[in-house]
Amino acid sequence: MKGLKRLLIFLMVTMLALSGCASQNSDAGGSDDGAKVELVYWSMWNSTEPQAVALEAGIKEFMEKNPDVKVTINWNGREIRKTLQPALDNGQKIDIWDEDLERVTKNWKAYALNLEDYLKKTYDTTDGKRYEDAVMGSLIELARYFSEEDAAYAVPYQPFVFAFMYNKEHFEAANITETPKTWDEFLVACEKLKTAGYVPLTTDDAYIDTLLGYHLARYKGYEWVETLVQDKTNALWDDEAVLKTAENFEYLATQGYLSDTVGSNKWPAGQQDIAAGTVSMYLNGTWLVNEIMGSTGPDFKWGTFSYPTVEGGVDGQNAANYGSQAFQINKNCENPDVAFELLVYLTTGKWDTEIAKQSFGVPVSGTAEWPSQLNEAKSVFENLNQVYPWAAGIQADTDKLPIIAEAFTKLLSGQFTAKEFIEAMK
Amino acid sequence: MKKSKSMMIIFLAPAVLSYLIIFLYPSVRTAFMSLFKVENITDAVSKWEYVGLQNYQGLQESSLFVQSMKNLVNIWFFGGLIVFSMALLFSVILTSGIKYKSFYRAIIYLPNVVSAVAMGTMWMQYVFSSRYGLLKGVFESLHLTTLTNIQWTSPDMIFISLLIAYCFGMIGYYMLIFMAAIENIPTSFYEAATLAGANIWQKFTKITLPLLKDVFRTNIVLWTISSVAFFIWSQVFSPLNPEPGTVTPMVYMYQMVFGNNMVVTDRNVGAGAAVGVILTLIVVAMFAITSKLLKSDEYEY
Numbered sequence: 001m002k003g004l005k006r007l008l009i010f011l012m013v014t015m016l017a018l019s020g021c022a023s024q025n026s027d028a029g030g031s032d033d034g035a036k037v038e039l040v041y042w043s044m045w046n047s048t049e050p051q052a053v054a055l056e057a058g059i060k061e062f063m064e065k066n067p068d069v070k071v072t073i074n075w076n077g078r079e080i081r082k083t084l085q086p087a088l089d090n091g092q093k094i095d096i097w098d099e100d101l102e103r104v105t106k107n108w109k110a111y112a113l114n115l116e117d118y119l120k121k122t123y124d125t126t127d128g129k130r131y132e133d134a135v136m137g138s139l140i141e142l143a144r145y146f147s148e149e150d151a152a153y154a155v156p157y158q159p160f161v162f163a164f165m166y167n168k169e170h171f172e173a174a175n176i177t178e179t180p181k182t183w184d185e186f187l188v189a190c191e192k193l194k195t196a197g198y199v200p201l202t203t204d205d206a207y208i209d210t211l212l213g214y215h216l217a218r219y220k221g222y223e224w225v226e227t228l229v230q231d232k233t234n235a236l237w238d239d240e241a242v243l244k245t246a247e248n249f250e251y252l253a254t255q256g257y258l259s260d261t262v263g264s265n266k267w268p269a270g271q272q273d274i275a276a277g278t279v280s281m282y283l284n285g286t287w288l289v290n291e292i293m294g295s296t297g298p299d300f301k302w303g304t305f306s307y308p309t310v311e312g313g314v315d316g317q318n319a320a321n322y323g324s325q326a327f328q329i330n331k332n333c334e335n336p337d338v339a340f341e342l343l344v345y346l347t348t349g350k351w352d353t354e355i356a357k358q359s360f361g362v363p364v365s366g367t368a369e370w371p372s373q374l375n376e377a378k379s380v381f382e383n384l385n386q387v388y389p390w391a392a393g394i395q396a397d398t399d400k401l402p403i404i405a406e407a408f409t410k411l412l413s414g415q416f417t418a419k420e421f422i423e424a425m426k
Numbered sequence: 427m428k429k430s431k432s433m434m435i436i437f438l439a440p441a442v443l444s445y446l447i448i449f450l451y452p453s454v455r456t457a458f459m460s461l462f463k464v465e466n467i468t469d470a471v472s473k474w475e476y477v478g479l480q481n482y483q484g485l486q487e488s489s490l491f492v493q494s495m496k497n498l499v500n501i502w503f504f505g506g507l508i509v510f511s512m513a514l515l516f517s518v519i520l521t522s523g524i525k526y527k528s529f530y531r532a533i534i535y536l537p538n539v540v541s542a543v544a545m546g547t548m549w550m551q552y553v554f555s556s557r558y559g560l561l562k563g564v565f566e567s568l569h570l571t572t573l574t575n576i577q578w579t580s581p582d583m584i585f586i587s588l589l590i591a592y593c594f595g596m597i598g599y600y601m602l603i604f605m606a607a608i609e610n611i612p613t614s615f616y617e618a619a620t621l622a623g624a625n626i627w628q629k630f631t632k633i634t635l636p637l638l639k640d641v642f643r644t645n646i647v648l649w650t651i652s653s654v655a656f657f658i659w660s661q662v663f664s665p666l667n668p669e670p671g672t673v674t675p676m677v678y679m680y681q682m683v684f685g686n687n688m689v690v691t692d693r694n695v696g697a698g699a700a701v702g703v704i705l706t707l708i709v710v711a712m713f714a715i716t717s718k719l720l721k722s723d724e725y726e727y
Contacts, residue, residue, distance in 0.1 A: 081684065082684050102690050402668050
């Protein structure tokens with residue numbers, strides 16, 4: 001009994017001591033190191049990811065150049081999708097955060113600073129140009145488009161485009177000299193690859209619906225795809241474009257152009273087949289290069305081409321889902337000028353190149369050099385002028401999506417015919 | 427020892443207060459929230475928009491939610507059948523006086539020690555893989571072509587695969603509870619039965635099972651709670667988007683509250699709260715039903 005009492009007292013004292021320490025720490029935070037400006041950055045990366053390593057080095061250099069600025073980084077990883085908003089609601093000091101451009105703008109615009117004035121100024125690393133002219137204009141436009149008020153609330157970086165990522169060595173061995181522009185050319189390429197002994201195409205459960213979305217959007221545009229999946233009467237599934245799309249994929253399945261495990265591929269099984277060199281093409285974002293770098297190594301010969309057009313379709317190869325990660329600045333930030341300077345520092349000049357290089361990603365400023373793995377992606381980017389939503393709208397109804405994805409998986413694995421696929425959708 | 431009211435209050439207060447703040451308040455708030463459309467979980471109450479029972483109606487119309495409820499029932503029923511029969515079988519065998527009992531018990535319990543995320547990933551990426559999977563390899567070496575060709579993670583098979591993997595891990599836990607209960611039954615009962623000429627089966631059905639009734643009731647309630655809270659395994663088997671074979675109400679709730687992983691969609695925390703209320707009612711109902719059906723008996727030993 002006495003022992004228990006002692007233990008209890010000990011525990012209480014420890015707790016008190018710990019809580020005392022905690023409050024002392026937060027008190028001291030504001031005036032550490034004699035820094036005048038303190039910024040807190042909540043990051044979407046985990047500290048070991050290449051993007052994080054590069055960002056941390058860039059921020060460190062910024063602090064060395066500006067000794068009165070202290071930046072504290074909190075590596076949230078993708079959990080930031082859940083942690084950020086409650087923390088902001090709670091009034092926690094967070095000056096800068098980042099996530100996907102669409103997500104930050106649509107979900108967190110209310111907490112963010114309108115950056116239009118900052119975008120129009122020139123900075124040390126923008127070669128005398130205004131910031132918005134020094135970086136990819138299409139992304140700034142996209143930031144304005146997502147905000148629905150023609151004002152940018154985010155600073156884009158790490159751009160991506162969703163396109164066919166393929167193994168160039170396979171294409172060369174199969175004697176395919178030009179990347180497919182139309183669906184017919186795509187089928188010819190598949191046949192050549194198959195003859196050369198490769199499996200032309202695969203996908204994973206996580207991305208399988210993107211094939212369907214893109215194909216339908218090439219026929220009728222993404223807005224039609226969104227209407228198709230949101231229409232509760234399911235009448236649009238009888239449209240001729242759906243039948244043609246289903247037949248196109250049925251043909252891929254019956255010709256043996258798809259990996260035989262396509263029906264059971266659980267991400268990342270399919271993309272590992274690409275890395276292993278057993279399959280040639282995979283519809284994915286340009287981030288794939290970095291994502292499977294551990295398996296491919298830097299010498300893997302990557303190629304990229306935009307989703308082919310279809311006969312009688314409305315959309316061309318200039319339309320694709322593209323976007324980026326993006327920083328936002330808190331509208332209540334005490335030093336927004338310094339915060340924006342930091343973002344400029346990271347997204348232009350040396351550090352833009354460095355982040356792209358280390359993460360095998362796409363740089364955001366016009367002058368930076370692209371990693372060699374993404375040379376072909378560069379021309380895809382330059383050709384873009386129409387943005388698709390994610391998966392070209394096929395995910396517009398998250399309730400319907402699992403049913404679509406399941407039926408489409410069966411279509412690709414040869415369990416369903418085109419007609420059975422359409423029946424399953426109704 | 428004298429009883430003092432003030433002492434009782436002082437000692438009870440922390441527990442009661444904790445219960446009120448940590449359990450009761452969130453429950454009441456969740457029930458209340460399910461009648462509103464709420465965009466973000468930390469939104470102030472002033473931002474909530476009253477919609478009455480619309481959230482519940484929306485759930486009824488959502489094919490994905492209906493599918494998730496079907497999966498829940500299947501996991502509860504078929505999973506329960508597998509787990510309880512296997513756990514009972516193992517516990518009877520292990521308490522029958524075999525050698526190396528504690529070694530086998532440890533082996534069967536082992537999956538419970540490993541994190542569910544690690545276990546799930548191992549099952550999905552390794553055991554069920556259609557390229558280099560364990561099952562594929564084993565069946566291939568036995569020349570069982572039909573079994574080799576099963577694509578365990580395809581839409582048709584994913585639920586069965588999920589159930590196998592989940593039950594594999596759960597058997598040990600329930601086995602331990604059954605074993606403890608069986609070991610509590612006095613051996614003299616069995617000795618008397620043996621003298622009277624009863625065989626193993628008769629001893630099991632006439633002595634062991636009736637005396638395990640109380641434990642069964644506890645186990646069914648525990649099983650219901652863990653089935654209703656079925657989440658991690660679904661997430662590991664379908665990490666990015668829910669799929670019909672693996673979706674459960676918890677996964678659906680998660681998507682409603684925090685949004686979809688891949689696309690930016692409208693969130694409705696109110697609908698998520700409605701799922702929470704429904705699940706709570708299911709657990710309470712199951713508890714009431716099992717208590718009624720398996721009434722505590724007057725057996726004493």
